Amino acid sequence: MRRVTLEEVARVAGVSRATASRVVNGASTVDEALRHAVERAISSTGYLPNIAARSLVTRRADAIGLLLPDERRMLGDPHLASVVSGVTGVVRPLGVHLVLMMTGPGTREQALSDLRCGRLDGVILVHTYPSDPVPRQLIAEGLPVVLAGRPLDPMPITYVDVDQTAGAALAGRRLKSLRCGKIATITGPQDTPAGQDRLTGFMAEVPDAVVVHGDFTRQSGAAAMEQLLRCCPDVDGVFIASDLMANGAIPVLHRGGRKVPDDVAVVGFDDSTAALTSEPELTTVRQPISDMAAEMARQLLRQITKPRSPVTSVVFEPSLVVRESG
Amino acid sequence: MRRVTLEEVARVAGVSRATASRVVNGASTVDEALRHAVERAISSTGYLPNIAARSLVTRRADAIGLLLPDERRMLGDPHLASVVSGVTGVVRPLGVHLVLMMTGPGTREQALSDLRCGRLDGVILVHTYPSDPVPRQLIAEGLPVVLAGRPLDPMPITYVDVDQTAGAALAGRRLKSLRCGKIATITGPQDTPAGQDRLTGFMAEVPDAVVVHGDFTRQSGAAAMEQLLRCCPDVDGVFIASDLMANGAIPVLHRGGRKVPDDVAVVGFDDSTAALTSEPELTTVRQPISDMAAEMARQLLRQITKPRSPVTSVVFEPSLVVRESG
DNA sequence: CTGAAAGCGCTTACAG
DNA sequence: CTGAAAGCGCTTACAG
Numbered sequence: 001m002r003r004v005t006l007e008e009v010a011r012v013a014g015v016s017r018a019t020a021s022r023v024v025n026g027a028s029t030v031d032e033a034l035r036h037a038v039e040r041a042i043s044s045t046g047y048l049p050n051i052a053a054r055s056l057v058t059r060r061a062d063a064i065g066l067l068l069p070d071e072r073r074m075l076g077d078p079h080l081a082s083v084v085s086g087v088t089g090v091v092r093p094l095g096v097h098l099v100l101m102m103t104g105p106g107t108r109e110q111a112l113s114d115l116r117c118g119r120l121d122g123v124i125l126v127h128t129y130p131s132d133p134v135p136r137q138l139i140a141e142g143l144p145v146v147l148a149g150r151p152l153d154p155m156p157i158t159y160v161d162v163d164q165t166a167g168a169a170l171a172g173r174r175l176k177s178l179r180c181g182k183i184a185t186i187t188g189p190q191d192t193p194a195g196q197d198r199l200t201g202f203m204a205e206v207p208d209a210v211v212v213h214g215d216f217t218r219q220s221g222a223a224a225m226e227q228l229l230r231c232c233p234d235v236d237g238v239f240i241a242s243d244l245m246a247n248g249a250i251p252v253l254h255r256g257g258r259k260v261p262d263d264v265a266v267v268g269f270d271d272s273t274a275a276l277t278s279e280p281e282l283t284t285v286r287q288p289i290s291d292m293a294a295e296m297a298r299q300l301l302r303q304i305t306k307p308r309s310p311v312t313s314v315v316f317e318p319s320l321v322v323r324e325s326g
Numbered sequence: 327m328r329r330v331t332l333e334e335v336a337r338v339a340g341v342s343r344a345t346a347s348r349v350v351n352g353a354s355t356v357d358e359a360l361r362h363a364v365e366r367a368i369s370s371t372g373y374l375p376n377i378a379a380r381s382l383v384t385r386r387a388d389a390i391g392l393l394l395p396d397e398r399r400m401l402g403d404p405h406l407a408s409v410v411s412g413v414t415g416v417v418r419p420l421g422v423h424l425v426l427m428m429t430g431p432g433t434r435e436q437a438l439s440d441l442r443c444g445r446l447d448g449v450i451l452v453h454t455y456p457s458d459p460v461p462r463q464l465i466a467e468g469l470p471v472v473l474a475g476r477p478l479d480p481m482p483i484t485y486v487d488v489d490q491t492a493g494a495a496l497a498g499r500r501l502k503s504l505r506c507g508k509i510a511t512i513t514g515p516q517d518t519p520a521g522q523d524r525l526t527g528f529m530a531e532v533p534d535a536v537v538v539h540g541d542f543t544r545q546s547g548a549a550a551m552e553q554l555l556r557c558c559p560d561v562d563g564v565f566i567a568s569d570l571m572a573n574g575a576i577p578v579l580h581r582g583g584r585k586v587p588d589d590v591a592v593v594g595f596d597d598s599t600a601a602l603t604s605e606p607e608l609t610t611v612r613q614p615i616s617d618m619a620a621e622m623a624r625q626l627l628r629q630i631t632k633p634r635s636p637v638t639s640v641v642f643e644p645s646l647v648v649r650e651s652g
Numbered sequence: 653c654t655g656a657a658a659g660c661g662c663t664t665a666c667a668g
Numbered sequence: 669c670t671g672a673a674a675g676c677g678c679t680t681a682c683a684g
Contacts, residue, residue: 003444005677016655021679029653048443052381053677056660061378063389063425070411080406085396088428092436097445099389099423102414110418117374118329119423218602251605276544277603279577331661342671347663355669379661382676 004047013041024049055118063097064300065123067111067134070103079272079289083148086293087124091301096121108134115143122300124148130191144303146296150193150313158303160295160314162287164194165201167318170285171239171267172205174320178265180237184210186224186249188241198241198269210235214245218274221245225252237265237326243274243284250278250325265326280324288316330373339367350375381444389423390626391449393437393460396429405598405615409474412619413450417627422447434460441469448626450474456517470629472622476519476639484629486621486640490520491527493611493644497565497593498531500609500646504591506563510536512550512575514567524567524595536561540571544600547571551578563591563652569600569610576604576651591652606650614642 010020015034022030023038024047030038041047055061066087068080088098099120101111112134114120122144128135130152138145139157147159175183183206188195190213203209212228214220221240228235229252240246246268250260258264260280268275271286295314303309336346341360348356349364350373356364367373381387392413394406414424425446427437438460440446448470454461456478464471465483473485501509509532514521516539529535538554540546547566554561555578566572572594576586584590586606594601597612621640629635 003677006679007677017678018655018657018680019653022654025679031653034654048439050382050677051443051445052378052387053660054679055378056376056382056662056677057679059660063423066426068410084394084426085428088426092427092433097389097423097425097440098427099425100392100410100414101418101424102411107418113374114423117377119377247603254605273599274603277573277600279580279605329661332663333661343662344664344671344673345669348670351663357669360670376661379676380663382661382678383663385676 003050004045006047006049009038009041009045009047012045013037059118060304061119061121062095063099063120064091064297064304065099065101065111065114065120067108067123067125068100068102069127069129079270082289083126083293086290087297089290090294090297094301096301108132112137112143116141121304122146124296124300128152142308144300144307146299146303148292148296152191152193156311158299158312160292160299160316161193162292162316162318164197164318165204167269167285167287168198168201168239168241169205170318170320171269172202172209174267174283174322174326175237175239175265176206178237178261178326180265182210182232182235183208183237183239184212184228184232184235185239186212186214186221186228186241186245188245189213189215195241202239206239209239214241216242216245218244218248221248222252225249229253229256229258235264237267239267239269241269243268243270243272243278243282246282246284246325247274247278261324261326267320267326271321275321275323278325283323283326284321285318286321287318292316329376330371332373332375335364335367335371335373338371339363385444386630387445387447388421389425389446390417390623390630391425391427391437391440391446393434393449393451394426394428395453395455405596408615409452409619412616413623415616416620416623420627422627434458438463438469442467447630448472450622450626454478468634470626470633472625472629474618474622478517478519482637484625484638486618486625486642487519488613488618488642488644490523490644491530493595493613494524494527494565494567495531496611496644496646497595498528498535500593500648500652501563501565501591502532504563504587504652506591508536508558508561509534509563509565510538510554510558510561511565512538512540512547512554512567512571514571515539515541521567528565532565535565540567542568542571544570544574547574548578551575555579555582555584561590563593565593565595567595569594569596569598569604569608572608572610572651573600573604587650587652593646593652597647601647601649604651609649609652610647611644612647613644618642 006017006020010017020038023035124146126148150159150161185202187199210232212224214224260266268282268284271284275282275284332343332346336343346364349361450472452474476487511528513525536558538550540550586592594608594610597610601608601610
């Protein structure tokens, strides 16, 4: 299996390399007869364009990066597979590669230089932490980027998110409709937009709720529930701002002699796998991760195609998934 | 921020493009003084090599693919983050990109043509299904590939795996040491090497165990446990061939009035997140996924560097993680 | 609509 | 050890 070049295709088809190139790239300005000849030559030779050569002249890598936090934080994230799937779904058919980078020391810089040297056309940033300098650098250099989730500090960057506030409100209304009398919430970290918004949205619906803080980890969910049971033993409904925390909290409820949902109703957030591995299965707020990821890909592609196109934010509606816990 | 080329670096350093290229690529045959001059020029200009141009002449993409099953099957796999992390850990420092591809209709072919047209230097195949033609095609064309896990049908392909048989034996010995009298196992699918080996290894240790079949999904774990309780109500120890199945099985045990581990000891396999979301937390057999992924990367890199290097298989030792369930 | 030609930015024999 | 030159395989003005 030798490498077939455009040169050979052209020779076989009896046209110039330029014409062969045009049909490969679907230019409309090619005579039908010649087009057919070239197409025949392509399939008879098994021609595949050399991407590096093309890339050298088009100045496009036809590759985008997905910048993830490190493994440890990622393991807690149930959405990786859905994100990857959503992005590749729109990007692959266009011949664009998705390259994965996990943030280690210096890795974010890596991504930056990949962008600068044209190895990547753009990046999707998945979990920026509050003081992450990378988003600002990217927009300062005018490099195509989209954020998964609203940035903590306002900045002119396109992002896609779910309406966290509305999602939390959904949870609040659910608990009220269950006639819970003493309602509480276990929050996410308050230095993240999601953590903040889920609290805000919930409190708007249940202003007198008891608030205990967590940080989205399972352990923090368990700890917060212990604290809650101590300070507020008559609680009968709780919104836990992530399924993972709920997963840690429910066993604490059981050990404390409460049945879920009979004694205490529980609503989570994320509709992650943790919602299904909980016992009972979690009623939770669903984010359409795959759709959101696909939208991120589209937004990024748009920026790549049309540099300096306007900053956009797309916000998806969450929905309530009712299962057993509340 | 204009693109700086090697040409300019050479001019600034007062050397030829060839010499500049040599120091960029770390050739040892460059005079110290010139090397310094070039290095200074590189940092003063902020030079970054154009990968496409390099790739065009070296005929290397400096990118490898990770071929995954589709989202649905992937969601059940707890190891994605660890695999990605293990692979990027060895590959990134070398400037090699990891591109992710999820298997949809036609996607496996995509990967093949990416390989053929030099867009990818090699691929890691994560979940080949029994009749998957891709591995054979790859080896037929002499393309660099490594499999995650032993192939079902013997073929000359390099793979890395954990010693599944030994792992299952570990589980068997654990149950025996707990003085379980009536021992059973819920198996994985018997058309996969892992499913087969975990059964074989366990039966070697506990020949009289009751066998119920599952397919690695949570639902199948629940169903199998129901069946087990029906046919063998006095069971007091069970090895469940994946944590996910165990996660589905334990609630069935609880509903059946059994306490874990007091009435029935449970040992799982994988040490996945499902082991921690179970209640109680699972005693399980751990595979060193991250290390295994790193080894896959190394094996692949070796094949890329030295084509036609001998087929290798690397088998890692599993270990028992004792937690609460057994 | 088509082709001859230039050029994308690098690496690497080759000669010195 | 160094440089002039060829060449990697494509796309794209440009002229016709």
